[in-house]
Amino acid sequence: MLTEEVRNSIKESVLCWLATSDENGCPNVSPKEMFIAFEEDKLLIANIASPESIKNIKSNSNVCVSFVHVFKQKGFKLSGKAQIIEGENSSYNDLKEELYSLGGRSFEIKSVIQIIIRKISPIVAPSYWLFPETTESSLIEQSLKTYKVSRENM
Numbered sequence: 001m002l003t004e005e006v007r008n009s010i011k012e013s014v015l016c017w018l019a020t021s022d023e024n025g026c027p028n029v030s031p032k033e034m035f036i037a038f039e040e041d042k043l044l045i046a047n048i049a050s051p052e053s054i055k056n057i058k059s060n061s062n063v064c065v066s067f068v069h070v071f072k073q074k075g076f077k078l079s080g081k082a083q084i085i086e087g088e089n090s091s092y093n094d095l096k097e098e099l100y101s102l103g104g105r106s107f108e109i110k111s112v113i114q115i116i117i118r119k120i121s122p123i124v125a126p127s128y129w130l131f132p133e134t135t136e137s138s139l140i141e142q143s144l145k146t147y148k149v150s151r152e153n154m
Contacts, residue, residue: 001040001041001117001120002037002040002041002042002117002120003120006037006076006078006120007037009067009069009074009075009076010035010036010037010043010067010076011037012069012072013067013068013069013075014033014070015031015032015033015067016031016032016035016045016065016066016067017029017030017031017032017065017066017067018030018031018032018045018050018053018063018064018065018113019063019064019065019066020052020053020056020057020060020063020082021056021060021062022055022056022059022060023059023060028052028053028056030050030052030053032045032046032048032050032065033046033048033107034046034048034099034102034103034107034109035065035067035099036098036099036101036102038095038098038114041116041117042114042115042116042117043065043078043080043114043115043117044095044098044099044112044113044114044115045065045099045112045113045115046096046099046107046109046112046113047084047109047110047111047112047113048107048108048109048110049110050113053113054084054111054113057082057083057084057113058084061081061082061083062079062080062081062082063079063080063081063082063115064077064078064079065077065078065079065115066078066123068123070143070147071139071140071143071144072136072139072140073124073125073127073128073139073143074122074123074124074125074128074136075122075123076120076121076122076123077120077121077122077123078115078117078119078120079117079118079119079120079121080115080116080117080118080119081115081116081118082113082114082115082116083113083114083116084111084112084113084114085111085112085113085114086111086112087111092111092112095112095114096109096112099112125139127139
C-alpha cells in the first residue's frame with residue numbers, strides 16, 4: 001500500500017497534518033513534526049503535545065493525514081484507523097525508537113499514534129492540471145521565487 005513514491009513524499013515533508021474529530025463530529029487539524037512510514041500499511045506519528053488529537057482518536061479512530069512538499073506542491077492524503085500505543089504496550093519502545101530515528105531525542109514522545117492506512121489519495125496543486133506544461137522543477141523554481149528562498153538556504 002505504501003509505494004516508494006508515497007514513502008519518498010513522507011521523507012521529503014517537514015510537517016504533516018492530522019485530522020481528527022470528536023464524539024460530536026467537531027473537526028480538529030493538528031500539525032505533527034515527527035512521522036514515518038512503517039511496514040507496508042502504517043504511518044507512525046509521535047505524540048509530543050497533542051492532547052486534543054489523542055482525546056479525539058480515543059472516541060473516534062477514523063483519521064486523515066496530509067503532507068505536501070511545499071516547493072513541489074505535491075503530496076498525499078492518507079485515511080485510516082488510528083490507535084494510541086502507550087508505555088504498557090509491548091511494541092511501544094520499538095515504535096518510539098522508529099520515530100527517534102528521524103532526528104534524535106529533542107522531544108519527549110508521550111505516546112505513538114499508529115495509523116493503519118485504508119486509502120491513499122494524491123494531493124496535486126491545480127497548476128499541474130490547469131497548465132499541462134507545468135513540471136515539478138518549474139513549480140519548485142516558481143515557489144523559491146515566491147517565498148524568496150535561495151537554494152543555498154534550503
